Structure formats: structure tokens, C-alpha cells
Amino acid sequence: MSNDLNSIAGLPDDLGIGDDLARAEQRLSIGVDRRRYGKPVTVVEGFEPGAVDLEELASTLKRRLAVGGTVTEGRIELQGAHDDRLRAALEAEGFSVDA
Secondary structure, three states: OOOOEOOOOOOEHHHOHHHHHHHHHOEEEEEEEEOHHHOEEEEEEOOOOOOOOHHHHHHHHHHHHOOOEEEEOOEEEEEEOOHHHHHHHHHHOOOEEOO
16 A cells, blocks of 8 residues: 555545545536537536546546537537436536536
């Protein structure tokens, strides 16, 4: 076991608790925008820079919801309107989502 302590949790980094706490402390917001030809795009914002690997999280969400999407300017954009399903998926990943 390593002697490196996490700055957030004060516990060894090997436990991974700092990552869980960093996720729980973020307050995310979900919104639906309309793009070209009126197509809906669900946008997740409010990520702290560097606290989460957005590419990895976006990949997980795209697989779970079976949709396409991208990471742009510190936010995740998913094709279609997925408010409720996305909220549940983010909470399952340990994030807090504003109403």
C-alpha cells in the first residue's frame, strides 16, 4: 500500500475515495438545446476542469444511453433529448445533478 495521501479525502490514493468525493462535490446541470433542423441535443455542464476525465465519462454515457455525442468546451453533448435517463446515469456514476 502506498503512503501517498489524497488531498481531498486524506486517505491513501489506492482506495480511490478522492475520485468519488470529487464527483459528489460537483453540481452538474442538464439542458436540452435545439440544433440544426430542430434536432434536440442534451448538454451536461458544470464540470470542474481537471477533476474528471470528460472523454471517458462521455464514452460511458454514450454506451449506457446508446447515443452519439461529443465533448466540447468542457461540457458533454449527447444527441437527442435524454434528461431523465441521463440524470439517472450521472447519479449512478456518483455525480450530483441540479433539478
